[in-house]
Structures are given as structure tokens and as C-alpha cells.
Amino acid sequence: MNSAAFFFIAVLTLSAAVAAACLRQLVHAALSFAVALVGVAAFYFLLGAEFVGLVQVFVYVGAVAVLIVFTILLTRHGTDENRGFNWSGVVIALAVLAALLWAIMRTPALYVAAQPGVTVTVRQIGEALMSDYVWPLQCVGLLLTAALIGALVLVLEEKR
Amino acid sequence: MSYLELLRLAAPEAIVVLTAFVVLTIGLVTGRREAGDTPAATAGLGALVAALGLAIAAATIVRLPGHATLFHGMLVVSPLNSLFQVIVLVLAFFTVILARGERLLPNKGEYLAMILLATVGLMLLIGSEELLMIFIGLELTGLSLYVMTAFDKASQTSAEAGLKYFLFGSMASAFTLFGLSLIYGFTGTTSLAAIGPRLAEQALPPLLFVGIVMTLIGFLFKIAAAPFHLWAPDAYQGAPVSTAGFIASGSKVASFIVLGKILLIGFGPVSGSADWHGLIAGWTPILAVLSALSILIGNLVALVQKNVRRLLAYSAVAHGGYTLLGLIAGGRAGFSATLFYTTIYAVTLVGAFGVVGFVRRENGGDDLADFAGLRARSPLLAGCMAIFLLSLAGLPPLAGFFGKFYLFSTALRAGANHGLLWLVALALFGSLISLYYYLIVLKVIFLDENAQATPAVARYDFEMRADYLPKMTLLVLAGAVLLLGIIPGTLVARILASFG
């Protein structure tokens, strides 16, 4: 049952990701991207990482995807002109894919035995974030602050 | 661990962050009353506070305990880290002072705050021996620098440079993150000290090797090594001058020290060898190829540049290539040679960009033609520039000479039977080329006459109008370059001692 679900989610996620890369209409691409992100969240749920899955939906679908479509709306005015097919990009992507595939094929033991019976509760995650990982947590907060200030400064209207 | 302990060890970072917020508040409260530029008084106060904060942070670093490690290496206090955090703070200090002269920028408070936040990012990078924190530091630095690059909204080149820097940078970060996740997946740890032994105990699986290469991409991007250097010319040319200086100096120093730590502590067991006659797979051959590529591309393309900042950018690519030599050589000696060289390079470039900033403000451009007759207009600037460029070219008795000497000799001694001779020869050849284009710049400065004759009044004007403080800073930097060339032993000894 789990492997069937895995297969289904994998196909969904991958096809959504491919669609996000290929679709002409930018908004369609953004929406497929959101579907791909939901697919990733579904993987987390499948793995029992409830919290991460929820955060994935919350942050990526609720915030990132919405911001992406919003930005597209605010910035693009013209219709999409045909920009031609980017052969060099395809070649590079295929080369990277081939290298990765080769590496994956050649790598013997990729599966790690999961520790049985360990369900991490939100409480444990919170405690870890506030003890062992408090320093990265603070620094990520700082990172977001810097991004916020930067974004604001860059889009600020000049009163000239 | 208690929060107080964390606060005590992270006090320097905390102070810089607080300073950034104070500077922001100053800009918010006093700035933007009138349209256009930030009021001069505000800019002055902001810069003063920023410089003060940086100085206090540096003083706090000195008072930290000698050795301390928190959270499995996420926050490491060691003599080496402290030394380089101080160096980064000093570079930021100079950048803040030199940024004072940049009158074009509105929102001065935010600009200074971004410099400070980028500095915090660099300090985080330097002060951690753990992949997660390294990535956060990389991102904090990157984001701040992207914003700073695009800060000059009146200029289209600045926007273009910011966009390019951002796109390349985020791509490189994505690769790095992917690589880090692979490494974590294979070794089960993010602590550099723990990764080393794990790598040593098993044969290297190809996927792990892919992970290592991907991890390196982010750092090679930061130091603008050859195939990842495409952003550098635009960023160096388009960004506000002080930003370009900071990218070339602070960002580079921190990237090299982290790259060195990752390679030598984390990936040490899989280094391989780049010896001419004994090639062994690992990260060393890759770095050697990239280093050779950087030296060739950087120097050759720099030959045809007509813009001084672009020229400095391509020469930065080449210098990145030289600096990698130390890491390829490996070991404590190689690492210290790299660190010494990159420090000297950073100091020199901050100064060079300071001079470019002055010329740009006066002539409105930084093409070679704008430097014509600089000697007549300002002997001081011309002299400083000469010292900086000759040091970059590696002429004795300047610091650049000793840096190169140390670097190349370490590389020669490293491999068995002078295995790295081919790379060193290439680097020497590259230095020779570089001498040519640096001399061209100097020729324009000292021998060419300015197209429009400069009357004495204009010269007086130029000398007087510019701030005294940035000029003094340039003098100090030039003095440092000279001094480090004459007595390099102190800094080398400091670096070597800090390994202990």
C-alpha cells in the first residue's frame, strides 16, 4: 500500500515538475510548481514526518507559490513571445542528469535502515529547535530579516 | 549549554547585528525628509555608528576565550576563527568608511545595514565548522551582497549586475545545498570534524563524490573561479564601488577560509592528488584544473579590458586561481599560504576600489580613459593606486610579492617530486601577463595627459572636495600593503600560530 502510494505521488510530483519547466504560460507553470511542492509534502507525510509536511504546505504552497503568482501578475504585462528553444540548456541538463544517474547506479548501498518506532512529535522538534539548533534558528531569522530589508529597499519607490 | 553561554560566545555577531538595527533606525528616524539623497548628517552619523559597532565587535572577539565549541561545531571559537573574524571586521570597517563618500546612494542607512548584515554572514561562515551553519552563513552573505549590488537604482548596470549575481548565486547555492544533503545522507552528520573519519572508513561511492563536487560549486562561485566567474565582471563593474570592494575582499576571505576548512577537515581523506605524474582521483585534481582555467581565462581576458573595474574583476578570477594553489598543496602550510595570500589580496583590493570610487565620483566613470592624468590631479591617489596595482602584480617589496612567493613555494614543496610544478609554472606565466595589464593602467595614470587640461583650480578642487577620512583610509591601506611586504613575518606567524 505504501509503495503504491509512493509510486503515485512520485509520478504526480515528477510530472508536475516537468510541467512547471515546460509549460508556455507562466502562470500554469507556477501552478504546476505548486502541485509539485504539494507532492513533496505528500512524501513527507508518507514518511511519517507530519510536521515537516505541514510546514512544507504552509510555507511553499501558502507563501512561496502565492508570492510567485503574485509577482508574475505584478510584473508581466506583455504576452509571452516565443523565446526559442534553449538547446544548450537542454544539453547541460541532460549531461547533469546523466552524471547523476551514473553516480546513482554505481553507488552500492543507498538505503539506510530506518530506526523503527521513532515518531517525532512536534514537541520534540520544538525542543530541539530551542536547544541544539537554537543558533541556526536565530541565524535563519537574521537571514530572513536581511532578505526582507533588502527586498523592501529594492522595490522602494524613489521620491525624485 | 545555556543561552547565556551562547550569548557570550556569539557576542561579536550579536553586536554587529544590533549595530545594523541601530543604523537602520537612524536612517528611519532622520532620513528621507527631503527627496533624493540621504541627508549628509544622517549618513555621517550612520557610518560613525556602524564603524563604532564593528570596532566594538572586534574588541569583543579579542576578549573571547581561546577555544570553545558549541552545538557540535556550529559555533566554534578558535584562534584561527577569531583572527579571521577580526580581519573581516576590519575589511568591513574600511568598506563602511569608503562607502561614506558614495553620495549617489539614497537610503544610506539601509546600505550600511546591509554591509553589516553581510559582515555577520561572513563571521558566521568563518566561525562554524558545521555544514548547516556554513550554508546559512553563505546565504546571509549572498543575499546581503545581491541587494547591495543592485542598490544603485539610478543605474541600469547596477540592476543588471544585481540580477546576474543573484541568478548565478542562487543556482550555485542550490547546487551546494544538494551536495550538502547528499553528504549528510551518506555520512549521517553535518559536523565537519565527524565527516572526515566517516569518509576515511569507506571507499568513496560515486554519488558521494558528486555531492562533494556540488558542495564545492557554491564556494567556487563565491571566489569566482573560472567556469563560475561569469557574474564577477558585471558585479564588479555595476555594483556601487564600495560593494564591489567588499565582494572582492571580505566575501573572498571568508569563502577561502571556509573552503579550506571543508576541504582539509571535512573532505581531507578523499583529497586525491593533482601531481603531474601521479594523478589520484579526488577533489584536488578538480581544483587544479579549475585553478589553471581561472589563471588562464582571468589573465587573458583582463588584457583586453578597457574598464578598470572589469579589469580588476578578471584579475580577481586569476587571483582566485592562484589562491587555490595553497589548498591544492594541502596541509597546514598550504592552508596558511592561501589565507595569507587572500588576506593581502583583500586589503589591496579594498584600497584599489577606494581609488576607483574617488575617480568615479570625480569623472563619472571608471573606464581607463577616466584615469588619464590622475597623477596631475591627485598625486596621493595615483601613488596609492600604484602601490595597490604593483602589489597585485607581485612586485617586491610589496605584500603581493611575498604572498605569491609563499604560495608558490609551498605548492612546489607540496607534492612528491615537485608534482605541482606544472601548475606553479602556469601561475608564474599568468603573473607575467598580469604585470602587463597592471602596467597599462599605471601608464595611463602617470604618463597620459588628461584630455581636458586640468587647471590648478580644478586640481585643488579635486583634492579638497573629497573627504579626508576616506583618503586617510587609503593611505593606511597602502601603508599596510607596503608594510606587509617588508615584514610579512608577523602575519604569517599569527596565522601559523593560530592553527596550533
Next chain:
Amino acid sequence: MAFRCARGNAIPVLLKKSGLAFLHRNVSGFLDQIFVLGKQWLLSFLAGAPDWVGQIASSLLNISALLAVFLTLFALMSLFERKILARIQNRYGPNRVGPFGLLQPVADGIKMLIKEDIVPARADKVVHFLAPILIAAAAILALGIIPYGRNMTPFTIDGGILFFFAVGSTNEVGVFMAGWGSNNKFSMLGAMRAIAQMVSYELPLIITVLPVVMVTGSLTPDAIVAAQGGYSLGILPHWFVFTPWGAVAFILFFVSGLVESNRTPFDVPEGESEIVAGHMTEYSGFKYAIFFLAEYFGMFAVSGLAVTLFLGGWHAPFSVLQFVPSYLWFFLKLGVLLFVFIWIRGTLPRIRVDQMMSFAWKFMLPMAFTCVIAAAIWHYQGRRLSGSLWSLGWIVLVYLTLSRVLGVGKKFAPRTYRFAE
């Protein structure tokens, strides 16, 4: 109603004795758990089946009960809203269909169903079609984590509150799809307004939940309700709304909830006098009904969460009233909140977009953070009266400072019209 047997109460013990053996227990306990027991009884027919059949059947039961209850509530609400609004405006309201107009929702439903479903020729068909589905699904899912009574949470997950907001945040994508897919200026404008205000008010909405989560130490709605059980002196319930931080957070939460469900005075996205019906302009017939339904479901969900977080969930207000079944208390509180929704709609005019935005960022957000700190003060003062006073002082201090900084007392300048004379 939806139900689930949660952790070790008396209920499992109760259930071991099959059939009607529990009748001898006191009647109020039986009434309280009647739906839970009913579900168990239904599931007992599947005793022999494999595990997953039972799980699916249980989920289906929960879902159908949830839908049945809230569809009824939706019908009632749509009627009572019109009735109450009419009352406020000195009218009669719907009174033609059935006694007192009670069958009006049925008539409305039939009308919606048999209307032609029009899709604009230039619309993006797929996106246009998917939008109402996504919105409705999100709204219904959000209802799932609310404890409607003792042991009556449709599904219990560890991070229930987080689930609520995660699901709620997908709503924005749906609104965007509706607005963009319709290929209509009004739809697009409405969607952009809606997303802008939802994104802005999501912050205070979530941050006002933080103090509750901090104080209870849990993201599970059941635990939050449980933490509000008990009474001081037998009459004062320990609801969070009766603490200073809780009261302020509740008000902020409620206002943000008004915005999130696009209700007056924050119905800018679908201000009919400006942009027809916002992102719903190009929808007709059943799809329009679904939007309508989703909006009301969203309102139920936000009110339900407010009840759970601040108003003690299904706990009775006085200890003597505990014999009344828990779900009745929940729905009573929900009803009061819904009435306030309608009341506000009948009272306040619509505010401008820019006013709304600056209100969110300059007032709501700082106040929300103030609540977090106030809750911390309250907690570290031992959760006693002194703590309450200290946190109240802190809130008042911030409030006064904010109003001074924002210049609330400033004289309003005469309004200037830039585009009209």
C-alpha cells in the same frame, strides 16, 4: 456530528460492555457521548474486517457527519444572516418561502442548481474549473481538526493548529486561480486584493495563536481545549479569553478572521459597488454556490478555532452547567460568534484598501507580538493575578505608544480627490 474516541477516558471502558449496558450511567454522560457511541456502534458491524476497512469507514463516517452538520449550518446561516440584517435595517427579510421564510435556503439551493453554468469563452477552462474545487476542499479540510465536543475531533493529528493554517493558506492559491482563470479585469482585481489582504492578515492571525500554543505547550486542539478546563471558585472558567493577553489576542484573532473570510468591513475583494463580485464575478450556478459555501465554511472554521483557542472549546461556562452536552456548548459559542459576524456586517461600512493594509502592518502585527510577550509575562509570574496585572500593563503600554506613534488622535485632513472633482 463527527466523533472519534480519543485517549483514555472512561469511554473505552464503557464500550467494552456491549449493547446498551451503558444506559445505567447517568443520562448526561450518555447524551454527551451519544454521537461517539453511535459511531462505535456503526463501526462494530465491521468488527471482522481488516484494519484499513475500519479506518476508511471511520473516516467516511466522520466526513459525512461533518458535511451534514455544516451544510445544515450553512443553510441556516444564510437564512439567519438575511433575517438579522433585515432586522438591523428595519426590514422583514425573507418571509415568503415556508413558515417565517424557513425554506428560503432550499429555494436558493434549487435556484443555484438549475441555473446555467457559464464559462467565459476566453477563460482558462481548466484553472477556472479547478478553482472552486480547491477552495471548497481547503475550507472543508480546515473544519476537520476542531474538537466539537468531548472526544469529538474528526481527526486528531499532532500539529492540528499548523494543519489548520497550512490548509487555510492553500485558499489563496484557489482565489488566485479563480481570479486569473476567469480572464476578467474585475476578477483579477478582486483576486489580487483578496490575496494581498489574506497574506497581510495571516500574520496576525497566526501570531495571535502563538501565545495560546506557548501557554499550553501543544499544537493539538484537544490539548488546548483540555488546558482550558476547570473553574476557579466553581464559577470562573479558565478560558484564555479571561486573561489579559487572551482577551487581546482573541480580539485580534477575530478581526483577522473577519478579513480572512472576506467579511464586512473587510470585504474589499468582493466589494460589489466597485468590482462586481471580485474573483467570483465570472462564476455562475453551482460553482458560484460552491464559492459561497466555501466562504461560509471558512467563517465557521475560523470561528470554531477561535472558540477552541480562546473560548474554552466545548467546556461549559459554569461548573454547574456541565451536565449540558459538550457539543451544545461548542455550537452555542459558535453561534454567538457567527451572530457577531452578522452584527458587524450590519453595522460597519467597508474600509479602504490602503487603510486596511496599514492597519494590518502597523497595528495588528505589533499588537499580536505584544500578546506573545504578555503571555510570557503572565506565565513567568506564576499565572496569577499579579501576572495578569503585569501583562495587562504591558499591553496597555504598547497600545498607548502605538496609538501615539501612529497618530490616531491626529486631525484628519480634508479629503482630496485626485481623479474626480
